[in-house]
Amino acid sequence: MDQELTALEKNHTWELTTLPPGKKSIGCKWVYKIKMNPDGTVDRYKARLVAKGYHQVQGVDYFHQSAHDSCLFVKSDAHSFLALLVYVDNVLLTGSNEKDILAVKKFLDDLFTIKDLGAARYFLGVEIVRTNLGTSLSQRKYILDILQDVHMLDCKPATTPFPPGLKLVADCGVPLPNPDRFRRLVGRLLYLNLTRPDITFCVQQLSQFVNHPLTSHWEDATHLLRYLKGCPSLGLFYSAGGGTSLRAYSDADWAGCPDTRRSITGYCIFLGDCLISWKSKKQQTVSKSSAEAEYRALSSTVCELQWISYVAMDLHLDIPTPIPLFCDNQAALHIVANPVFHERTKHIEIDCHITRDQFKAGFIAPQKVPSSLQLGDIFTKALGPGLLRAFLSKLGMLDLHHVPT
Incomplete structure (x- = not known):
């Protein structure tokens, strides 16, 4: 197998029609694009290649690559279901039948001599703890490594990621003498967003200034590190019986950017009671009203x-529809329900009206939510300690060292 790969690695496509010695050929082709590194070497993505080429002896059941997530491969039949998630040569494998899982692991080991780490406990910097009630994800070690690198292990903890109401600007302070240090820190904080939705807004604010960071931006970043020092074990808890219904919260901070006057979009999506998706992002255009900003969100x-x-x-998974979509702006909800174009909406791009189309199709059910219960607020502005703690509880975040048993 390795000799065949070596002979073909100068090409940009691998096309293998035979299996390794001792394996029965079933007449299938493996075709996979490879990427050349700047130094001329090849990233082989071995596990992903195998996931695409793995077949049962009968030659009928095989992994399918998801059309919506290129890292996800699934295989199902009447008796079992397998899902394989790949990141370069790191693989997470799960399924409904342990016998099938063992068969796939043996196949991978016969080809590439894999290292089987058993039940998932640590994956790409994410610590995984499982109990009878559910699974917790955190990045405690990753946070402590960041604090050690910036010499802040002994710093005084802060109660909030940013001071309440803080908004970063581009012209307050002097340029940092070593901007690469700031850029490296922001890059690591971006990866920390995997399990820390409580810092998503702050990281979005800091990432705007990686090209020209100032001393004030570094001070704000260190304030965020002081907050992480106080809760390094905080992570997401996924209940074992959370259900499969979706619900979403959408919010916008109108003209939230002091420099460009563009609004900030924030949303979070739950599967049952478990938070599975969230984002904080500056909108691409300037909105003329808060209703327009909320509509774009x-x-x-x-x-x-x-x-x-x-x-x-x-x-x-069977997702019930319509999906509840909560928004605290009544005017935006009226725009969704009203098919008539008028002065407040005729300047909005056509693609923004996907909300109205999906509402008419029965995919979503927009609903009014009080601002005090709008979970999207945590992704659009810096909150005070009281409101922050309340929202963290509703987002399903808890301390990994105090997982319920």
Whole structure:
């Protein structure tokens, strides 16, 4: 196998028609694109290649690559279901039949001599703890490594990621003498978003200034590190019996950027009671009203809901519709329900009206939610300690060192 790969690695496509010695050929082809590194070497993505080429002896059941997530491969029949998630040469494998899982692992080991780490406990910097009630994800070690690298292990903890109401600007302070240090820190904080939705808004704010960071931006970043110092074990808890219904919260901070006057979109999506998707992002255009900003935020949320529903189909999950979509702006909800174009909406791009289309199709059910219960607020502004703690509880975040047993 390795000799065949070596002979073909100069090409940009691998096309293998035979299995390794001792394996029965079933007449299938493996075709996979490979990427050349700048130094001329090849990223082989071995596990992904195998996932695409793995067959049963009968030659009928095989992994299908998801059309909606290129890292996801699934295989199902009348008796079992397998899902394989690949990141370069790191693989997570799960399924309904342990015998099938063992068969896939043996196949991988025969080809590439894999290292089987058993039940998932640590994957790409994410710590996984499982109990009878559910699964917790955190990045405690990753956070402590960041604090050690910036020499802040002994710093005084802060109660909030940012001071309440803080908004970063581009012209307050002097340029950092070593901007690469700031850029490296922001890059690591972006990866920390995997399990820390409580810092998503702050990281979005900091990432705007990686090209020209100032001393004030570094001070704000260190404030965020002080907050992480106080809760390094905080993570997401996924209940074992959370259900498969979706619900979403959409919010916008109108003209939230002091420099460009563009609004900030924030949303979060739950599967049952478990938070599975969230985002904080500056909108691409300036909105003329808070209703328009909220309407654009709804559009982004609906697109994410559509993608999640497609992936759920790949995983054989039945998502009930219409999906509740909560918004605290009554004017935006009126625009969704009203098919008539008028002065407040005729300047909005056509693609923003996906919210109205999906409402008419019965995919979503927009609903008014009080601002005090709008969970999207945590993704659009810096909150005070009291409101922050209340929202963290509703987002399903808890301390990994105090997982319920």
